[in-house]
Amino acid sequence: MANDKLYRTEAIVIRRRNMGEADKILTVYTPNKGKLNLVAKGVRRTTSRMGGHLELFMQCNLMVAKGRSLDLITQSETVSAFPNLRNNLGLIAYTWQGVELLDRLTEEDLENYPVFTLLSEFLGALEVGHDPIIISRAYELHLLGYLGYRPQLIRCVRCNEEIQPVINFFSPEMGGVLCPACGKIERRSIEVSIDAMKILRYLQKTTFATGPRLLLKPELRNELEHIMRSYTRYLLERDLKSAEFVHNVTS
Numbered sequence: 001m002a003n004d005k006l007y008r009t010e011a012i013v014i015r016r017r018n019m020g021e022a023d024k025i026l027t028v029y030t031p032n033k034g035k036l037n038l039v040a041k042g043v044r045r046t047t048s049r050m051g052g053h054l055e056l057f058m059q060c061n062l063m064v065a066k067g068r069s070l071d072l073i074t075q076s077e078t079v080s081a082f083p084n085l086r087n088n089l090g091l092i093a094y095t096w097q098g099v100e101l102l103d104r105l106t107e108e109d110l111e112n113y114p115v116f117t118l119l120s121e122f123l124g125a126l127e128v129g130h131d132p133i134i135i136s137r138a139y140e141l142h143l144l145g146y147l148g149y150r151p152q153l154i155r156c157v158r159c160n161e162e163i164q165p166v167i168n169f170f171s172p173e174m175g176g177v178l179c180p181a182c183g184k185i186e187r188r189s190i191e192v193s194i195d196a197m198k199i200l201r202y203l204q205k206t207t208f209a210t211g212p213r214l215l216l217k218p219e220l221r222n223e224l225e226h227i228m229r230s231y232t233r234y235l236l237e238r239d240l241k242s243a244e245f246v247h248n249v250t251s
């Protein structure tokens, strides 16, 4: 096999599904090729030497052979297995949520190096036991920024006035914060407390790896979750609508 048919890449496994009797298709996120779907032959056999390196959420080094439709993993070795994370159901849930958001918002074969680094740091932070709720919010804010959906938190997205330290609003549709006057007009906006606003801004501007070490009250954690959930739900629904639209137009 000629060398241009083979490539080496680091990868994080973000989704796995069965194919045939013993194979799997793995969706992985890579530093230089973004998201890829790759075939792992025979990994469901107990004798497979590769199987243990290709579990969900593992970071690994892969050797890949180009195929006619899907590329094929020929060798793999583990870089980080994240054992604490993968043995804790609560952490698996947070990981899954973060990974699914990335999966739903990204296209295949589109390089985005900062997203790979962020994903690796997200898993690492959960692995060493940082607060998964804060880590998840910081991850979401950075991920949305890298993918072109950075929430505007400094000026009102409707009238462009600078946001003051009072109760403001967040508009999922407009992708940012609204001043009190505009928030009252936009019916589907959500109230944002002064503290929630401060934390969102702090998480958005701090480096992901060093920033998220805060102690927050449960109400504030819930409020932050509600704001980010409303925004990501809006983005994903719009994604689905556009997919349906494209399907209707092209079929």
Ligand SMILES: [Zn+2]
Pocket: 156, 157, 158, 159, 160, 161, 178, 179, 180, 181, 182, 183
């Ligand atoms: Zn305004």
